[in-house]
Amino acid sequence: MTTSKATLVLSVLVLTLTGCKVTTSDSLHYPDSDGFVSGLFYDARDTGRHYPTSSWALGRDTEACRNEPLYFETHSGRVRVYGSPAYSETSFRAAASELERRVDGVLSRFQLRWPDFVEDRSAAVPYPRQVIGCLSPEVPHTEFVSASMAAVAFHPYYGQWPHETGQFVAHELAHFVQENLSRYDAGYSLLPYWFAEGQAVVAAGESVAPVYQHYDYDPLWDVTAADAANTPYRFEHYGLAYRYLEKANGALAMTVLLEMVQLLDWDGGFYGEVSTGESRAFVEAFNSAGLVDHRNNYLSFQRFRSDYHDLLNSSY
Structure with missing residues (x-):
């Protein structure tokens, strides 16, 4: 390939x-938490892996995690979700699980595998080997999720996630992939x-x-x-x-x-x-x-x- x-x-x-398209229904999404992908919590003050800070690669929703050192990383190492310790463990794990499970399917629609994406992704973006997530209070439950070049932001309260979660995450991951493949350091989308x-x-x-x-x-x-x-x-x-x-x-x-x-x-x-x-x-x-x-x-x-x-x- x-x-x-x-x-x-x-x-x-x-x-x-x-302005991206997300229209949620009133029905909520409660997958079994036992089905979340495995991983561990870390503190960026110990690991040195701080959340991206470059404004050109972040949107309003994803900027919310700039000063948050707490993150959950999946055991694959591909996904890292930052957020406030005020949010539940479940919200961190749920966001990481959605990103981990959806990214390969989205990449396949671009005729890419994970190693291809890492290789082709803009060299200017932080953490080219990870998908970064953010539990953001700027994302209302009516929108649920949004993407920028550097990160994907989630509404931080898992209990308010919509039933169509998987489709919405796939849509925003597609934007994440687009921006990473089509921009080098432009301060706005070129598409x-x-x-x-x-x-x-x-x-x-x-x-x-x-x-x-x-x-x-x-x-x-x-x-x-x-x-x-x-x-x-x-x-x-x-x-x-x-x-x-x-x-x-x-x-x-x-x-x-x-x-x-x-x-x-x-x-x-x-x-x-x-x-x-x-x-x-x-x-x-x-x-x-x-x-x-x-x-x-x-x-x-x-x-x-x-x-x-x-x-x-x-x-x-």
Whole structure:
């Protein structure tokens, strides 16, 4: 897998040389605590493994653990969850268990295994060999979980977690993976909102709009969350737009696209946005990735954006 991915990255590089959706129900989630993954509690003042502090890699929700030295680490060493000692042991263990159990399934949707992710993750991010979690009082129970480049934040009171916990964690882990693959040190996501949410919807196995309903919404106009209409079904249309690209090109090509965005961010010559609002890094990567439409014709970003409905209309 790693070899084939590296080959594809190199072949692509020859051509050229990142408000989230969580709606919880009223039903709560109480898995058997005996099923939590094993691990131990530690104090960062003893181990020296303090929570990340770089503001460029943290969001508002994940910044809450900056000064918290207590953490729970799974025995695999892949997951570490920080938080206040005021929160229950169960909350620490539950958050760590969800991250440990979901990460491989999410990575598989990106055509990655754990060693691939560690290798391809931005070298600038803290703790590249761990998924960092945070029990954050900034996350309301109505949202439950949110992700940044450096960490995944959980609502800290386990008894208020929703029944759909697994799907929501998978969605946010998809954002965590996206940001780690598509940014080097940019202070904000380089992915259009529709792309980031659409990929997360597909990776989490959430509902995608039927192709014949594509005229009901214009997902590619939602470059940022501020551009989006207050329409709940828009996420299904983000998923539809992303799935069109993945179906025509394969999941691996979408992962390579993210890596190319990171390369352009690292290279430093593609700052700012294009006239339609997308980051230059994303548009340049998209146009250089050799993506095709459903008829196997070259697909530029500009054509995908302007001809979206015609493309979808002729794809079924």
